[in-house]
Amino acid sequence: MKPTDTTNPDYFHKVVDCQWACPSHTPVPEYIRLIAQGRYTDAYMVNRKSNVFPGILGRVCDRPCEPACRRTRIDEEPVAICRLKRVAADHRDDVTDLLPKKPATTNGKKIALIGAGPASLTVANDLAPLGYECTIFDALERPGGLMISNIPSFRLPQEVLDEEIGYILDMGVELKTSTRIDSLKALLKEDFDAVFVGSGAPKGKDLQIPGRDEAAGNIHIGIEWLESVAFDHIDKIGKRVLIIGVGNTAMDCCRTSLRLGADDVKVMARKPREFFKASPWELEDAEEENVEIVVNHSPKEFVLENGKLTGMVFETMEYDVDATGKITDTRVTGEVIIPCDDVILAIGQENAFPWIERDIGIEFDKWDVPEVDKVTFQSTRSGVFFGGDAAFGPLNIIWAVEHGHQAAISIHNHCRGKPLTDRVPDGQILEPTKMGMNEWRYSNGFDASDRRKMTHVDLKERFKKLDTEVELGFTPEQVATEVERCLNCDVQTVFEAPLCIECDACIDICPVDCLTIIHNDEEEALRPRLKNPAENTEQDLYVSAPLKGTGRVMVKDEDVCVHCGLCAERCPTAAWDMQLFDLIKAYASEDSLGVAAE
């Protein structure tokens, strides 16, 4: 293998599994260390720079970081990254002085942002401080998009939303609520330099089976129903409720039903548990509230008596699953009627653009979704950008934020006549962490503790009010333990081949046996021959230049390194060093293009 090129920021970035997995590349270990030091405000600001909504995401993020966490490869459960983010948000001081300010003058460029969800808000967050005049339009009465309409307040309190959205609006962003955009054509005729479409994927899928129309009064589309609950248009539901579908929206629907008077809620799944779309923790929270999750039931028809919904017919299913987890055969084994008063359909959502005319230069693909560039987020019409669920279909908040950052860079370029592809690549800073003999400026010990469990409000108490936040947040003791579970993957093991005397000290002390000095070979040949075979091919091998004693190479399998620094402590020549990796990610800013804003 060739010596690893660590000048490419991607190499060390990938070692920080959580940061690499996060769409907005939040430097997770960095803010966890700040939390460990009690520097909650600093931890909050580190978060805010990349993900804009730490308080919101600290509660309801989809957490792609957690399944990626290295801890899962050496332990049972990942670090509770999301929960720690909430700790930073909950305990921060007033941050208003630290936020970007509304500039004294504008640059005269006007940006229209359609939809007041996380994507549009992020674009405004990035552009308003640069002098752009941003106007956000939203059909609903309050801003937030799906964060307000689809996420129940018992998971995400209104005041958390208001505060973080307020930070952005205070930068001089104009918000026009209850203003639905019915025609993009008309909007484009107005005096805007760029338009950003962040209108989400607002259309819930329907289920057209017999009885659907007759029982319409008691059948609800999940995301519309949640929106009506959020805006107080609905405040009760029948005693027995069936939720069709088993994604995260289904979890929100079943738990909301329990708070509106239902006492027998079943979530009906067509397939077995391993095929569920819902996040494991959301399933867990629903089941804690005694929601029954029924597998292998496929909806067939609605049953009515005297014109009123009384139940649903399901086909019971059987599946053959092969070794790879794929369904190879499906059989219907029978039918069953399950009585109910109301049914909520939570079987997915999709984009809908009835308000975009098809003759304004915006091309739609065969699924009737606009063609959007994956890097610049521009549509086929210059100056019209898409982001969030509106761009590529339903994703999640953290993806919407990253789309917003990237679209903001594009809009900034667009407004200044720069090519949209003129983007600053990622950079990196590596700095030593050595403080003295075997002293590092991070906690290099390994804490074997298990993941801390979040405490919830008592099962009776939480149903009394719709907006009682269920999760109580970590106690100081839980925080103190959980922060130490982080392996500090951003403190990189950096190797200087010319210094190595091949004494084997690092190899002997490594607690996970991830180092080997070996005669070089092709990757496939090296992997099985390492001290502990490197079986996880998703993780890279770090290969040195030839060593001066024998011409062999130092190989590190990045897979299970716990960044304890023992290799560096044991190294007599400092060939190994522990260096802090900082990803330098470009945002729309005056200097990110090397040119000052006009």
Added chain:
Amino acid sequence: MTSIAKPRIEKHLLRNKLGLTLRDYEGGMSTLCAGCGHDSVTAALVRAFYELDLEPHTAAKVSGIGCSSKTTAYFLGQSHGVNAVHGRMPSIATGAAAANGNLHYVGVSGDGDSLSIGLGQFCHAIRRNLNMLYVVENNGVYGLTKGQFSAAADYGSKSKRGEPNPHTPIDPVKLALTLGATFVARSFSGDKEQLVPLIKAAVMHKGFALIDVISPCVTFNDHAGSTKSYAHTYEYYHRAVHTDYIQPSEEIKAEYKKGEVMEVELHDGSVIALKKVDDDLNPRDRGEVLAYLSHHEAQSEVVTGLLYIDEEKQDMNARNKLPPAPLNTLPYERLSPGAATLADLQKAYC
């Protein structure tokens, strides 16, 4: 040494036939200097016992005084052991082996402990063919007392402050050969590929097995002019014999050409496969080995590998007709047959 003990993380580690990981064969945290060759020898011992699928408690570690002798605390934490006074480890080992011949005795000593204060003891353990692995962690200096030349330092080798050594060295390998040792090897702490199979073969050899391990002192003897530094050892390193140790149940996987490999069967049915690099070395002939060593050492080469082996000689316990069972498991009447039996026995000499 390090600031923290090596954390125990085992989820991903391989396990041997007993279901144990490498970590189960480790001991306490080393307090030696970072980069000390001795820590690598420790790691090689850990790996050898792991690969031999031996339960840690079937081993007994013995050592004397010095940096090397401290290391018995760093491996096989769940085994037996005695840390003896300076140079007296062979006596302790002799007594222990006489009392219980069923344990695997691992002696760890240094060039000071074995070749100066303990030289007499070292020689007599070899003479008796005591059934043990005897590792000399050889760095040519007294590291614990800040780097004076040891008896193993080469003539003309320079101290850290530049003074040349005026004395000729005692070479434990040649000494052992002349004393009739039945397993004589040399290796290097930086070459586990060679050291681990050598340790495995030595542990399973029935008799005295000496491994002289060049184990550089990173603090006092790793400079230019030293003949026991990492750089010097790598430069003049000469593997004379490749050694494979094959356990009784294992198949011989490597393919050798006919006549290229010498197979030595040990008492337990395991096999040592020796692949010679040079034709003029016969690991069955003491005289040839001594000549070979003299020839290559004249060119400053560090000759390594299993240099001599003899499986035929009886070990100490066999020579003295000691019972196979540990003495403490014998009934008291057999262990101490009484005055009448003694009187009978003495009549033979009257």
